[in-house]
Amino acid sequence: MSKVIEIKIPDIGDFDGVDVIEVLVAIGQQVAKEESLFTLESDKATMEIPSPESGVIAELKIAVGDVVKEGDVVALLLASSAADTATETETEPEDEPIPEVLKKEIETVVAVETATPAPTVAEVPQPTPVIASARSETVAPAGGMAHASPAVRRFARELGADLLKVVGSARAGRITRDDVKAFVKQALSAAPATTSGSGMPFDLPPLREIDFSKFGEVETQPLSRIQKLSGSFLARNWISIPHVTQFDEADITEMEAFRKGNQELARERGTKLTPLPFMIKACVAALKQFPRFNASLSIDGKDLVLKQYFHVGIAVDTDDGLVVPVLRNCDQKGLLDLAEELAEVSQRARDGKLLPKDFQGGCFTISSLGGIGGTAFTPIINAPEVAILGVSRSFMKPLWNGMEFRPRLMLPLSLSYDHRVIDGASAARFTRYLAEMMADIRRVML
Numbered sequence: 001m002s003k004v005i006e007i008k009i010p011d012i013g014d015f016d017g018v019d020v021i022e023v024l025v026a027i028g029q030q031v032a033k034e035e036s037l038f039t040l041e042s043d044k045a046t047m048e049i050p051s052p053e054s055g056v057i058a059e060l061k062i063a064v065g066d067v068v069k070e071g072d073v074v075a076l077l078l079a080s081s082a083a084d085t086a087t088e089t090e091t092e093p094e095d096e097p098i099p100e101v102l103k104k105e106i107e108t109v110v111a112v113e114t115a116t117p118a119p120t121v122a123e124v125p126q127p128t129p130v131i132a133s134a135r136s137e138t139v140a141p142a143g144g145m146a147h148a149s150p151a152v153r154r155f156a157r158e159l160g161a162d163l164l165k166v167v168g169s170a171r172a173g174r175i176t177r178d179d180v181k182a183f184v185k186q187a188l189s190a191a192p193a194t195t196s197g198s199g200m201p202f203d204l205p206p207l208r209e210i211d212f213s214k215f216g217e218v219e220t221q222p223l224s225r226i227q228k229l230s231g232s233f234l235a236r237n238w239i240s241i242p243h244v245t246q247f248d249e250a251d252i253t254e255m256e257a258f259r260k261g262n263q264e265l266a267r268e269r270g271t272k273l274t275p276l277p278f279m280i281k282a283c284v285a286a287l288k289q290f291p292r293f294n295a296s297l298s299i300d301g302k303d304l305v306l307k308q309y310f311h312v313g314i315a316v317d318t319d320d321g322l323v324v325p326v327l328r329n330c331d332q333k334g335l336l337d338l339a340e341e342l343a344e345v346s347q348r349a350r351d352g353k354l355l356p357k358d359f360q361g362g363c364f365t366i367s368s369l370g371g372i373g374g375t376a377f378t379p380i381i382n383a384p385e386v387a388i389l390g391v392s393r394s395f396m397k398p399l400w401n402g403m404e405f406r407p408r409l410m411l412p413l414s415l416s417y418d419h420r421v422i423d424g425a426s427a428a429r430f431t432r433y434l435a436e437m438m439a440d441i442r443r444v445m446l
């Protein structure tokens with residue numbers, strides 16, 4: 001008997017609609033199980049929708065440019081067993097039960113975006129755009145409307161590139177991120193060393209393409225999609241937020257004794273208790289004490305939006321680059337709950353299985369390099385958040401207690417903050433408070 005499967009859009013997080021940017025198959029095409037059929041793109045992520053079964057595409061219900069949401073039927077698939085006999089039997093769709101929610105692979109996820117749309121460089125008040133105007137002789141597409149996804153539009157806005165002047169290289173003239181880059185590169189190499197003569201910081205000499213192989217052997221490796229995407233957000237945050245980094249050290253001698261004393265308990269629950277859950281709890285306590293750190297600037301820079309919830313982003317190092325999933329309601333979770341969630345989410349991050357919703361709603365980010373090493377660093381704020389805590393490796397230090405030097409385990413803290421929102425004295429108080437919480441972790445319960 002023939003079996004026609006409805007292919008539906010799976011859970012794609014808190015999005016009302018995402019753009020279809022590619023239809024990778026045609027009617028009548030044989031596809032294998034898990035073969036990608038469509039590419040969807042939100043402003044946070046690009047997702048491929050794989051085929052749930054092998055078979056033949058019987059009908060396509062969407063096209064490039066459509067907007068889809070969870071549950072939409074996007075294609076009909078004549079599943080393989082049926083496809084084999086399709087030449088002899090005319091097939092009719094049946095009221096088959098809808099297949100299990102299709103597996104969705106997040107191919108790329110922006111590392112540093114969160115739920116509230118982050119202000120772009122073009123939107124944040126700033127002295128001058130990165131590129132005053134791109135100079136190109138290319139012609140706008142007919143109709144005067146550039147064909148590009150929201151993410152590409154945002155990317156172009158950040159770089160100050162006029163999309164109407166960019167030539168799209170993808171199907172139907174769609175403009176890709178690489179097209180925007182090529183356009184900007186061309187504009188930069190054509191631009192004089194200073195664009196306005198204003199002496200503002202963005203009046204920088206353009207980077208020139210260099211053939212490094214003239215100087216020795218080289219190998220060129222493409223950046224991963226995550227690296228390319230997160231790179232533009234990191235660059236935006238770095239140039240649009242006035243960063244200052246406050247350094248301090250927390251005495252975690254007692255905290256570590258407590259942590260190690262409870263490692264067996266963690267093991268019984270099938271998890272591992274690292275210092276990070278303790279830091280999350282200490283950060284929540286500090287965010288409650290200093291509400292300006294749990295806030296975002298409004299897009300026009302005139303208001304501060306203070307958050308009453310405590311969602312903490314954790315920077316996770318993956319083979320494809322840095323991603324920042326968010327642990328929600330950390331104020332309501334215990335240390336072991338956080339340890340379990342951290343292990344689960346960082347594993348999914350490394351497997352490339354995070355969903356757009358995993359990145360949303362962060363209030364404050366922790367970037368821990370403690371498992372690797374180092375003494376201090378200057379983390380880049382994850383806009384629209386206003387502060388980020390960098391943590392380096394703990395080390396033994398002799399501390400004078402008034403009578404003698406005692407060996408203490410110290411944890412280096414590096415707090416980068418947005419100086420438009422937070423002044424230096426508050427940052428020093430916040431970091432001190434954080435250190436005090438970690439020095440006596442029982443205080444987070446007060």
Ligand code: CAO
Nearest residue numbers: 274275276315316317322346367368369370371392393394
């Ligand atoms: N000092 C000393 N040891 C530390 C430590 C610290 N500050 N933090 C963690 N450790 C130890 C852990 O206890 C663990 O020890 P054992 O192997 O003996 O159990 C070891 O280091 C490894 O920890 P981990 O990295 O597996 O776990 P974590 O909870 O500390 O961190 C995660 C989880 C996902 C944050 C981490 O794996 C990671 O990806 N870190 C990199 C983040 C990053 O790249 N930041 C840079 C952003 S800016 O480019």
